[in-house]
Amino acid sequence: MSLLNNLKVARKRGSTVKMTLKQKSASLLPLLIFLFSACPIHTFASDHEIRKPAVADAFYPGDPAVLKEQVKKFLDNAQKLEIEGNITGLVVPHAGYQYSGQIAGYGYKQVAGNDYDIIVVLAPSHRDPFVGATIFPGDAYQTPLALSKIDKTVATALVSASDLVKLSRYGHRNEHAVEVQLPFIQTLFPDVPILPMVIGQYDWNACRKIGETLADVLKGRRALIVASSDLYHGNSYEECKKTDEKTLAAMASLAPEALCQGLLNESYFACGGGPVTVMEIAAKKLGANAAKLIARTNSGDVTGVKNGYIVGYGSIVVFEQDKGKPSKRIEYQKLGQKEQDELLKMARQAIAEYLRSGRIPRFTPKYNALEESRGVFVTITKDGVLRGCIGYHGFDRPLYDLVPDRAVQAAFNDPRFLPLRKEELDRIKIKISVYVTNVYEINDISEFEMGRHGIIMTKGNRGATYLPEVPAEAGWKTKQEELESLCQKAGLPQSAWKNGAQFWLYETQVFEEKS
Numbered sequence: 001m002s003l004l005n006n007l008k009v010a011r012k013r014g015s016t017v018k019m020t021l022k023q024k025s026a027s028l029l030p031l032l033i034f035l036f037s038a039c040p041i042h043t044f045a046s047d048h049e050i051r052k053p054a055v056a057d058a059f060y061p062g063d064p065a066v067l068k069e070q071v072k073k074f075l076d077n078a079q080k081l082e083i084e085g086n087i088t089g090l091v092v093p094h095a096g097y098q099y100s101g102q103i104a105g106y107g108y109k110q111v112a113g114n115d116y117d118i119i120v121v122l123a124p125s126h127r128d129p130f131v132g133a134t135i136f137p138g139d140a141y142q143t144p145l146a147l148s149k150i151d152k153t154v155a156t157a158l159v160s161a162s163d164l165v166k167l168s169r170y171g172h173r174n175e176h177a178v179e180v181q182l183p184f185i186q187t188l189f190p191d192v193p194i195l196p197m198v199i200g201q202y203d204w205n206a207c208r209k210i211g212e213t214l215a216d217v218l219k220g221r222r223a224l225i226v227a228s229s230d231l232y233h234g235n236s237y238e239e240c241k242k243t244d245e246k247t248l249a250a251m252a253s254l255a256p257e258a259l260c261q262g263l264l265n266e267s268y269f270a271c272g273g274g275p276v277t278v279m280e281i282a283a284k285k286l287g288a289n290a291a292k293l294i295a296r297t298n299s300g301d302v303t304g305v306k307n308g309y310i311v312g313y314g315s316i317v318v319f320e321q322d323k324g325k326p327s328k329r330i331e332y333q334k335l336g337q338k339e340q341d342e343l344l345k346m347a348r349q350a351i352a353e354y355l356r357s358g359r360i361p362r363f364t365p366k367y368n369a370l371e372e373s374r375g376v377f378v379t380i381t382k383d384g385v386l387r388g389c390i391g392y393h394g395f396d397r398p399l400y401d402l403v404p405d406r407a408v409q410a411a412f413n414d415p416r417f418l419p420l421r422k423e424e425l426d427r428i429k430i431k432i433s434v435y436v437t438n439v440y441e442i443n444d445i446s447e448f449e450m451g452r453h454g455i456i457m458t459k460g461n462r463g464a465t466y467l468p469e470v471p472a473e474a475g476w477k478t479k480q481e482e483l484e485s486l487c488q489k490a491g492l493p494q495s496a497w498k499n500g501a502q503f504w505l506y507e508t509q510v511f512e513e514k515s
Contacts, residue, residue, distance in 0.1 A: 049138030051196075055176040056144055060097045064144040070097060071145075071187050074105025076279075078295075080112065087111050087224065087289065089283035089318030090203060091251060091276055094123070094177040094228045099299050100313040100389040106295035107315030108184040117183055117221045118151050120195040120214070120282075123177035123228040127440025130200040132164035133278075134208055136172040141196055143179065146186045147325055151193035154217055156471035158195075164206055171198030176229040176270065185226075202274035205258045211256070218286060219442075229272025231312030237300045242362065243269050244296060244312035246405060249397045251316050252291045256280040258390070261350065261413045267360060267405065269312075283318045289458060290321040293396065321441075329505075330438040332374065338434075339369045340511040343403045347378060347430050348513070349403035351411045356421050360408050365400035373398050375435035375506065377467055378406040380420075382428045388414035391437050391465075393456065393506070403432060431512035441508045445497070448505060450479045456496060456504040457486050466491035468508055488508035 056062035061070060074097075092107040093100035135155045140147040158165050172178065178196045185194065194300075197209070231247055232240040247268035250259045256277045263273040270276060280291075296314040300306040335343075346363050351360045365371050375400065377391030388410035392402060407430065411420040420428070439456065442448065448455055451472060456465040464486050476482050484494040 012349050029512050049135050051138055051141045053143050054174045055179055059176050059180050059284055062144055067144050071183050074101050075109055078106040078109035080109050083319055084376045085319040085321040087319040088286055088288050089279045090226045091312035091316040093230050094180045095230055100300050103295050103313040103315050110317045114187055116192050116224045118223050120193050120225045121178050121181050122279055123198050124272040125198045125200045127174055128170045130170050131200045132173045132201050133197050134166050134168040135197050137167040143182045145183050148182050148194045154195050157217045164210055199274040207277040211278040213281040215285035225279045225282055227275040229270045229276050232269050233311050237306040237310050240298050240310045240312050248293050248314045253394050254291045287320040288318045288392050291318045322392050329440045332436050334509045339367050343432055344513050346404050347407035350407050354408045363400050370400040371398045376406050377403050377433040378410045379431040380428050388417050390414055429513050433508040435506050436509050437507040439504050441504050450482055453505040457501050459496055459501040462490040462492055
């Protein structure tokens with residue numbers, strides 16, 4: 001389906017166009033290159049150009065008094081959770097307020113009262129196809145409530161630093177995904193300037209470059225980066241719930257490259273997946289090290305109509321967790337043999353089905369233990385040699401759902417290896433590491449016991465992990481050997497672990513297929 005045909009999809013749910021990242025980054029590429037070459041690039045307008053409201057009375061009330069009252073109601077009805085750290089990133093939906101306004105309210109409630117110098121709004125382009133990203137070349141965005149002034153200093157610095165970011169009206173002229181965020185921002189932060197940026201290119205390299213450059217330009221400023229995105233779009237209420245659960249968990253894992261890959265291969269779905277990826281890259285480089293799901297729903301639950309077209313919505317905060325507060329270790333019961341065998345079976349069936357159809361199958365758990373949410377790593381070897389290994393540290397996805405997903409990711413999306421081929425299937429061996437403790441932070445590296453603990457190390461925007469069994473497989477005799485290798489894996493100097501690094505530990509139960 002062409003972009004123009006996609007745009008004709010009914011917006012009865014206040015929804016955005018159902019267009020996957022793969023479609024955005026592949027099927028439209030020739031058109032994007034042509035349009036980009038013809039796209040008029042502007043300097044800042046000299047006539048004090050204001051971007052007027054485009055979707056007032058469609059996505060939100062056009063009457064200022066009604067709009068003000070509605071935004072206030074969304075914020076008043078939302079609970080502010082305890083977030084131990086500075087919030088630098090936010091994922092919020094952009095559908096019509098009658099559908100997703102309350103979920104957006106939950107997200108914005110978490111930053112109410114915070115102090116920011118600038119608020120960056122990252123949005124997808126639903127109408128204008130182009131490569132890179134664009135910043136509106138005017139003075140301000142307007143809604144019925146107020147004007148949001150554009151920070152021209154930051155905009156100019158970003159355009160100068162990146163060949164992927166341009167000043168242009170493309171992506172802004174009739175786009176709703178930036179505009180619907182502004183009444184919330186104008187209510188909570190009336191005097192804070194914005195940087196409205198629309199992302200038109202969703203591949204990993206482009207997102208990484210834009211995100212890292214954005215972080216460099218924002219360094220030294222108190223910034224909030226808002227990623228505007230809805231989730232699942234389609235005709236199945238049940239599929240919406242399942243897909244949104246996986247997508248939100250991937251977002252909350254704060255692993256932007258894995259998120260981007262999953263969006264591109266359609267394991268996850270978010271129409272603003274590019275903005276979310278860019279936000280997470282920038283937020284992590286600015287110090288964010290944690291994320292939390294705040295609220296989720298879908299148009300079916302909001303309206304009570306669970307047949308027909310369904311759109312998913314969620315809010316996530318990304319933040320820099322306060323240092324010096326080690327989390328408490330929590331222990332979980334180990335799985336029995338039957339549960340182990342069932343997970344191994346699910347993993348292999350998922351890989352086989354993905355080879356056949358390109359889809360990850362859905363499973364119904366036979367045992368209650370498989371409904372527990374745990375962290376997991378799936379490791380694949382072929383003829384005794386590593387063939388792929390992908391994990392997930394979060395505790396917000398049930399094992400029966402997470403293990404098949406990680407198995408497919410390890411088989412087809414580990415960037416160190418080519419995707420698994422059909423003729424290799426009978427030669428691989430699957431190993432699963434299920435977490436039997438939470439992931440908990442430590443202040444003293446002496447608490448780390450090699451061979452017992454898996455370890456995560458982060459420093460700046462880089463990080464890496466090793467499972468508990470890795471030292472024995474590698475033949476390391478000392479903790480220093482493991483820590484130096486961990487630094488190298490993270491792309492850091494061997495001695496980087498000694499100063500300024502953060503560490504988390506976890507323990508696993510390991511089981512594998514019989515030869």
